[in-house]
Amino acid sequence: MPIPNQIRKFFFPSFTPKFLIRIFLVALLAYLFFGYICIPFTIRGTSMEPTYHNGGFNFCWRLGTLFSEPKRFDVVMVRFAGSRVMLLKRVVAQESERVEFRDGKLFVNEREIEEPYVHYPCDWNLPPRQVEKGFVYVVGDNRSMPIENHHFGQTSKSRIMGVPLW
Numbered sequence: 001m002p003i004p005n006q007i008r009k010f011f012f013p014s015f016t017p018k019f020l021i022r023i024f025l026v027a028l029l030a031y032l033f034f035g036y037i038c039i040p041f042t043i044r045g046t047s048m049e050p051t052y053h054n055g056g057f058n059f060c061w062r063l064g065t066l067f068s069e070p071k072r073f074d075v076v077m078v079r080f081a082g083s084r085v086m087l088l089k090r091v092v093a094q095e096s097e098r099v100e101f102r103d104g105k106l107f108v109n110e111r112e113i114e115e116p117y118v119h120y121p122c123d124w125n126l127p128p129r130q131v132e133k134g135f136v137y138v139v140g141d142n143r144s145m146p147i148e149n150h151h152f153g154q155t156s157k158s159r160i161m162g163v164p165l166w
Contacts, residue, residue, distance in 0.1 A: 047140030064163035089138035120144035
């Protein structure tokens with residue numbers, strides 16, 4: 001049974017200069033979009049569980065922090081080393097605020113903060129510290145991990161690369 005001409009052209013196009021230019025432009029735009037604007041990443045580690053699971057897949061949306069600064073409770077991608085190693089963390093305090101942990105509870109400016117995203121028991125204790133100007137304080141959602149095994153603390157706003165897409 002012969003294949004209709006339109007279907008054949010769709011699956012087996014002629015390699016004309018116009019077609020090759022179109023392929024090149026699509027490849028270039030995909031490279032720029034997925035390399036600099038919407039960067040794919042795999043979650044490695046359990047510091048953000050149960051919100052984000054180890055082995056999960058997501059995209060770092062760089063435009064998410066381009067026009068606005070991260071707010072308290074936002075989940076952000078923090079550049080850890082180079083441009084490809086990033087940490088997924090939650091912003092819990094803004095610049096010039098005092099942050100501390102008492103028996104697993106988060107206190108900002110001496111006021112206890114409700115954290116509905118923290119599901120596991122926590123016994124962290126951390127003395128009060130002031131967040132410097134131009135910085136935010138970030139921490140993971142999985143506080144059942146010992147405090148020594150967690151990467152957290154204040155980070156420069158310039159190190160925040162974007163937000164997870166979902």
